[in-house]
Amino acid sequence: MFRHLLRTIATSKVVSTNGKLLSLGNYRSIVPLSTTRPHLQEDKIKVTFVMPDGRSLEADGKVGDTLLDVVVNNDLDIDGYGACEGTVTCSTCHVVLKQEDYDKLPDDACDEERDMLDLAYGLTDTSRLGCQITLTKDLDGLVVKVPAGTYDARS
Amino acid sequence: MRHRVSVVKWPIRLNVKHFNTSSADKPDGSEIGLPRTQCPIQNHRARSTHAVSTVFEAINPSVRSWEEVPGPKPLPLLGNTWRFIPYIGGYSVEHVDKVCMSLRQQYGKCVKIAGLLGRPDMLFVFDAGEVERVFRSEDAAPHRPPMPSLNYYKHTLRKDFFGAEKDCAGVIAVHGDSWAAFRTKVSRVALSTGAAAQYTEQVADVADSFIQRIREIRDENSETPDDFLNEIHKWSLESLGLIALDTRLGCFSSSEGSDSQRLIDAVHTFFLCVGELELRTPWWRIYPTAMFRRYVAALDTILSVTLKHVERALESSEKVSNKSLLQDLVTAAGSRVAAVAALDMFLVGIDTTSNAVASTLYQLSSRPEVQESLYEEISSVVQGRQLRAGDINQMPYLKACVKEVLRLYPVVIGNGRQLTKDTVICGYKIPQGTQVIFQHYVMGNSDEYFADAQEFRPERWLQKSSYKHPFASLPFGFGRRMCLGRRFAELEMHVMISKIILNYKMEYHHKPLDYHIHPMYTPDGPLRIKFIER
Numbered sequence: 112m113f114r115h116l117l118r119t120i121a122t123s124k125v126v127s128t129n130g131k132l133l134s135l136g137n138y139r140s141i142v143p144l145s146t147t148r149p150h151l152q153e154d155k156i157k158v159t160f161v162m163p164d165g166r167s168l169e170a171d172g173k174v175g176d177t178l179l180d181v182v183v184n185n186d187l188d189i190d191g192y193g194a195c196e197g198t199v200t201c202s203t204c205h206v207v208l209k210q211e212d213y214d215k216l217p218d219d220a221c222d223e224e225r226d227m228l229d230l231a232y233g234l235t236d237t238s239r240l241g242c243q244i245t246l247t248k249d250l251d252g253l254v255v256k257v258p259a260g261t262y263d264a265r266s
Numbered sequence: 267m268r269h270r271v272s273v274v275k276w277p278i279r280l281n282v283k284h285f286n287t288s289s290a291d292k293p294d295g296s297e298i299g300l301p302r303t304q305c306p307i308q309n310h311r312a313r314s315t316h317a318v319s320t321v322f323e324a325i326n327p328s329v330r331s332w333e334e335v336p337g338p339k340p341l342p343l344l345g346n347t348w349r350f351i352p353y354i355g356g357y358s359v360e361h362v363d364k365v366c367m368s369l370r371q372q373y374g375k376c377v378k379i380a381g382l383l384g385r386p387d388m389l390f391v392f393d394a395g396e397v398e399r400v401f402r403s404e405d406a407a408p409h410r411p412p413m414p415s416l417n418y419y420k421h422t423l424r425k426d427f428f429g430a431e432k433d434c435a436g437v438i439a440v441h442g443d444s445w446a447a448f449r450t451k452v453s454r455v456a457l458s459t460g461a462a463a464q465y466t467e468q469v470a471d472v473a474d475s476f477i478q479r480i481r482e483i484r485d486e487n488s489e490t491p492d493d494f495l496n497e498i499h500k501w502s503l504e505s506l507g508l509i510a511l512d513t514r515l516g517c518f519s520s521s522e523g524s525d526s527q528r529l530i531d532a533v534h535t536f537f538l539c540v541g542e543l544e545l546r547t548p549w550w551r552i553y554p555t556a557m558f559r560r561y562v563a564a565l566d567t568i569l570s571v572t573l574k575h576v577e578r579a580l581e582s583s584e585k586v587s588n589k590s591l592l593q594d595l596v597t598a599a600g601s602r603v604a605a606v607a608a609l610d611m612f613l614v615g616i617d618t619t620s621n622a623v624a625s626t627l628y629q630l631s632s633r634p635e636v637q638e639s640l641y642e643e644i645s646s647v648v649q650g651r652q653l654r655a656g657d658i659n660q661m662p663y664l665k666a667c668v669k670e671v672l673r674l675y676p677v678v679i680g681n682g683r684q685l686t687k688d689t690v691i692c693g694y695k696i697p698q699g700t701q702v703i704f705q706h707y708v709m710g711n712s713d714e715y716f717a718d719a720q721e722f723r724p725e726r727w728l729q730k731s732s733y734k735h736p737f738a739s740l741p742f743g744f745g746r747r748m749c750l751g752r753r754f755a756e757l758e759m760h761v762m763i764s765k766i767i768l769n770y771k772m773e774y775h776h777k778p779l780d781y782h783i784h785p786m787y788t789p790d791g792p793l794r795i796k797f798i799e800r
Contacts, residue, residue: 194404194406194745194746195453195745195746195748196450196453196454197454197458198453198454198457198458199457199458199459200453200457200744200745200746200748200752201744201745201746201748221459221460221659222659222665223459223753224459229736230398230736230737230744232402243459
């Protein structure tokens with residue numbers, strides 16, 4: 112959306128006070144000077160989602176984002192992921208972690224999460240809900256598997 | 267996020283790949299962090315859903331038609347509605363539980379109830395694997411079976427209020443985009459983990475008052491009076507008032523004619539009428555019957571009393587900085603959303619919670635050994651101090667007891683969806699618009715899904731070994747339309763029961779009570795429980 116806004120600004124033309132046409136396109140050069148971006152880059156956490164069909168989806172998140180945030184913010188193509196919007200009432204954001212990553216997570220699953228994990232399809236010992244995994248610097252390069260869903264009953 | 271949800275789709279996946287992780291080869295789930303916490307529940311969590319292998323068998327190449335679904339045959343003109351006429355029909359609204367049990371035995375795992383006057387055909391589903399499949403394939407805005415009578419109230423009779431602002435009609439009897447928009451605003455505040463736990467101390471405060479109230483109302487035999495259930499209603503309303511409105515309503519000292527008692531009576535009338543209005547012949551659509559007038563009057567009472575409290579709470583919230591759900595909602599979504607959310611909470615949040623507590627107390631009162639185990643667990647966590655946020659999470663046995671009661675006696679015996687697309691269920695093609703009712707009372711009591719289903723064994727929820735189907739007992743539902751008040755209802759129940767167990771031993775010395783739908787699924791008869799001080 113931000114990009115779209117920039118583009119709009121960049122292409123719009125304004126008439127300056129002295130009547131000369133000015134293109135705001137020149138102001139693009141200002142953007143890289145912003146201090147926000149390098150700072151964000153520093154905190155970028157790389158996450159890879161391995162899909163049931165073997166595809167790998169890579170995306171960047173920030174420290175403090177949940178895996179669900181990463182999927183939503185990057186518009187990753189994982190069907191049905193996070194249907195309840197992170198309110199822990201479904202198990203569609205179920206992911207399977209490697210044992211070492213699982214052990215690295217600062218918090219154990221809470222009771223609400225465990226109740227929903229019981230209802231997750233293809234539960235494993237290192238399953239968690241993506242909406243409950245918050246990214247830390249430790250987790251940079253995290254690889255998680257997205258288990259297969261189930262039949263579409265609406266077919 | 268909204269954008270994301272709007273494109274949610276479940277693909278057709280014909281090849282199911284079973285997922286192997288390195289840890290799956292290990293002997294059992296015991297390595298998933300038992301040393302870190304003492305919670306015995308962890309031990310059983312890591313298991314695959316039992317239904318995995320059965321889910322896919324249901325897609326049958328030879329799908330049969332809707333006409334072939336078994337079920338009681340509707341009569342010409344009268345349909346099946348006549349079956350709910352008292353004395354003649356044989357189906358009692360008060361004993362729908364038994365009707366459902368016998369339908370399951372007579373017709374099998376899915377039963378069609380066609381020809382109900384004024385409402386779509388219904389399909390009762392008794393197969394947990396199919397429940398799982400339907401739930402998993404839900405889209406972003408699942409429809410619940412509409413309640414035409416409440417629909418009429420919200421969208422026709424009182425549309426000036428509910429239609430005044432866009433997407434602000436609440437969550438009950440509302441569907442589609444309007445529902446999704448409202449739900450999204452509220453669910454973050456009401457359902458995210460830890461949302462309820464921060465109210466632990468306030469809820470414990472009300473529970474303390476109730477403990478004291480029991481002392482006052484006991485007779486010389488230390489038994490509670492016949493209308494003990496009404497006292498539990500008062501507790502439930504008081505808790506809800508505190509959570510939703512940050513107000514002590516003073517229900518325990520309320521008398522006949524007070525706002526609190528009027529609210530309790532109105533909610534009770536609402537539930538009593540709704541079953542009758544929905545299942546029996548809908549004469550109210552032609553002219554306002556006595557029942558319908560009572561129903562509308564009850565809803566008007568709930569609306570006016572709630573709004574009065576909401577207004578007062580909003581006024582005072584500017585002065586005090588106490589945290590309440592109401593203020594959270596005002597901050598997140600504005601005062602009108604908060605008011606309508608509070609109304610829906612009062613509509614469905616009083617009776618349900620109080621009947622669940624009544625049912626639990628009744629079940630525990632005849633089981634001293636369960637009470638002792640509970641006492642050990644709770645007292646070792648609390649250790650004489652006040653209950654704090656997080657304490658309840660260290661009481662797995664208490665949680666298991668509540669789950670077990672709700673498995674055997676769910677306060678709402680079924681949960682439903684209205685199909686938004688043609689769907690194959692149990693090998694039949696079920697047309698769009700059909701109301702599918704998941705019968706979790708029948709499934710929860712079935713040996714097919716729970717080992718020794720008739721036995722009260724809370725331990726089954728703590729053991730990995732005991733067989734249970736995760737989708738057979740879902741008292742709060744599942745997914746996007748799961749009970750919005752679940753976290754608060756659970757908190758209220760857990761806090762209340764732990765307080766009672768800490769203070770009293772319970773005994774029951776009268777004839778065993780049958781359960782009936784009145785209007786929740788609840789023990790039929792006076793709850794004369796003996797409360798003995800510990």
